[in-house]
Amino acid sequence: MLPSIRALIVAGFVSFVSNWQFGYQITYVNTASDEFYDLYQHSLELNDSSTTVEDWPQKWSFVVSSFYPGSVLGFVAVPILVNKVGVRAGMTYASIPAVFGCLLMIFVQNFIVISPTCLLGALMTGRFMTGMQSGCALCLLPLFFHETCDKERREFIVALQQVFQAVSTLIGFLCGTNIIFPPGYIKVIWLQIIGLLPSLLGLIFFTVAPRTPKYIIEHMTSDEAYESELYKSARFYQGPDAEDCILGMKSEVAGERTKPAEVRDSSVIKSDIKGAILGFVAAISFGFTGDDLVDSYSTEFLYSHSKSPEAAVTNITLLMGVVLIICSVIGAFLLDEYGNRKVIVYGLVGTAIANALTSLGSSIGNWVITATGMIMTKSFIGLGAGAPAWFLSSELVSERRASLAQTISTGSLLMVVGLLTSVFLSVDQLIPSWSLLLITSLPASICAVILYLFLPETKGVSPDQIYPLLNANFLSGLKAPPERSYGSISTSGVD
Template identity: 45%
Template sequence: MQYTQVFQAFSTLCGLVLGSETLIPVGFIRFEFLQIIGIIPTIIFIFVLWRLPPTPFRIVDTLTKNNGATEKKLAKSVKFYYGSEDYIDCVKSEAFGRWNIGTKSNWSELKESNNLKGLIIGTLAAVSYSFTADDLIDSYSNQILHSSGEKFSELFTVIYGVILLITSIIGAFLADKFGRKRLIIYGLMATGFFNILAMIGDSTDWTFIEVIGFGLTKAAIGFGAGAPAWFLTSELVSPRITHLCQTISTGSLLTASGFSSFVYLPLSTHIGIWSLFILAILPAFFVAIILILFLPETKDKPYGEIKWILMNNVFSGLTEESGQHRWRKLRRESEPVIHRKSGTVPSYGTTPTTTSIQDLKVF
C-alpha cells in the first residue's frame, strides 16, 4: 500500500523533468515529444501484463479438475509474486478467508452498516489526498511562483518533485512503524499549515516564504498524508468486498483531484491565491477533524477487530485501548466454542498446512 505513493511520486518527477523546457529544451516539438513519452510506458505495461503469470488468487478462483496441474500453476505463481513457494499455504488460507464467507452477494454485504461505515471513512481518507494541494502544486506552482517574481520557478517545481519522492520513501516505513491513522491526520494538518505559510508568502510578496511553504507541503505529503490515503479503504471493509470498495475509494480520490485542478484556474482569476484556501486548506482541516473522530487505527489489526470497533463505537476513531482489549478477550473466550462446534475450524486467517487446493472450492 505505502509504496504506491513512492511510485506515484517517481512518475510525477519524471513528468516534471521531461516537461521542463529548461532541463530538456525541445522547442516547437514539445507537444509531440510529450505525446511519445506518454505512450511509451503504456506500450511497455501492456507487454508486461501479457507476459505476467496469473495471480495466485486468480488460479484458485478458476479451479480445474486437473488438481496436479493446478497445484503446479499455483506453486509457480506464488514463487513469482511472493519470491518463494513457502507462502503457498498462506495464499490458500487467505483465499479461503476471502471466498468461504457465506453466500451473500457483494452488494448485500456492502449494505451492512459496518461495511458502509468503513467505506465512507476510507473514501473520505482517500479524498483527503486532493486537499493536500499536491496536484495544484504540480500543475500551477510554476505559474504561482513566476507571478510572484521568482525567476527559477520551473526549477523549483522539479525540486518539489524530488522532495516528494525522497519523503515518500521514508514515509513508506513510517506508516508501518507509527500507524496509518496518525500519519494521515498529522500529514493532512501539516499540509494545511504549510499551505497557509505559502499563501502568506504570496500575499506579502515574500517569495522565499512561498517557496519554502510549498516545499514543506510536499514533504508533509510524502511523510504522511499521501501513502495511507490510497488503499486505507481495503483495511476497513470485509475482505470479500475489498475490490469493490477500493475501486469506489480510489475513483473518488482521482475525481476529487481532477475537479480541484479544473476549478483552480477560473477560481484564481477572481480571488487569486485565496483559491488555495478554499480548495485545499479549509477542506484539509475539516477532513482531519472527521478522521480523528471516526477513523480507527488499522495497523497490526485483523479485520475482525476493526469490524468490532466500527460496530460498537459511534466515534470509532476515539476508541481507547481498553476497547481493543475487550475485543481480544471476547475472541479468546470464543475460540473454545468455535473448536467445539466444528472440531477443526481455526480462526480467520489460518488453515491447516495439509489443506488441498480442492478444499478451497466453494462454488
C-alpha cells in the first residue's frame, strides 16, 4: 500500500540524512582524489622540501577505508542507544559525530602546515567520525520505520532507502568532479561543507521531532495526555493516515505483549535462527554487488586498467549515478509488486554477470566493455540487489528479536563493505583486472543460490506467519508462496 504524501516526505528526508554520509563520503573521494594528492604533496613541500610522494595508493586507500571502522563502532552502539534512549533519540546522537567529523575536515588546511602525517590523520579521523554516524543511522533506519509506519505502508517506504542512497552517491560523484567547483584547496573545503549540511539538518530534525508512535504506545498509560501525544505523533509522521497507523501500531504492540512465552517456544527459536542467518546472508550480499568498489575505484577500472579517455571517466561515473537513481525508483515498485525474494535473487545474479563483464573489459583493455559492466552493476543494484539487503532481517524474525537481528545484519553489511574496500587494491595488484570477479561475482553467486533455496517471500507476511514459512521445509525458498489478496498475503497458503 502506498503511503501518504506527508509520510513519503518525512520518510524520504529521514532516509536521505541517514544514508547521506554513506553515499557521499565513499564517492567524492573518488572523483576528487587528485585534490587530496595535491594537498599531501603541498604538505611535503612545506615540511620536507620534497615533492616525491611515495606509496600514495596505499596511503590513500587507508584514508578512504578509514570510514568503515567508524561505521562498525556506530553499529555496535545501536543496542545501547535503543535500550537507553530509544530509536528517535538514538538518531539524534548518531548525527553528532558526523557534524564534528565534517567540521574537522573543513579546517584541514591547519594540518597541512604541521606535517603530511597530521594531514592524513585529520582526514582519517574525520572520515572515521562520519562513518560512526553512518553505521549507527543505517542500523537505526529500519527500526525507525518500524516505529513510525504500520506494516502495510512500511513495505514500500523501506524500499526507498536505496533511492536516497543513490541520490547521495550521485551528489558525491558530481561534487567531486570539476564541474561545480574548480580544482584546488577551496574545492576540498566546499566538499566538507556540503557533507556537513544534511547531517546538521538531520540533527535538528531528530531533536525537534516528536517521539515515535510505537515508542509512545509501548510506554503509554490510559492517561488522556498520552492519547493526545500519540495522535500528534502519528499525524506528524503519517499525515492523513494517522488513525490507520495508530491501529496498526497498537495491534503490533499488543501482539508482542500477549506472546512472551511463544518467543521462547522451540519452533519460534528455530525459525528466528534460520531467519537471522538468511537476513545476514542477504545483508552481506550487498557488499558482493561491488557497489562501493565501483564507486571508490572507478578510475582504476576505467583509466588504469581499460585505458579509457580521461574525460570519459567523469561522464561514465555521473551516468552510473543517474542510472542508479532511476533503477532504484523502479526497484521500489518492483519490490512492492513482486516481493523481496525474486528481486534480490535476480539482482544478485545480474550484478555477478555485470561485474564479470567489467573484469573482462579490464583484462582486454576495452573501456567500453568495462563501462557497460559498471553501468549494468548499478542497474541491477537499483532494480533489486540493493534495497532488500538493508531491511530483510527485521522481516524474518519475531518482533521481539527484530531490533537485534537487524542491527547485526546491517553491521555485518558495513563490515564486509569496509573489508572489501580496504583489501581491493592489494588484491588487484596480485591479480590485475580479475580482482573484481574474485571478490564480488563469485560470492554474490553463492549468496544468490542460498537465498533462492532458503528465503521465503516476506511481502505481506505477518511475523506470526514467518514461523511456519521457515519451519515447514528445510529448503523454505522452494515452498510455493502463499496466495496474495489485494496486495497482501493471505494465510491460506501457510500450513
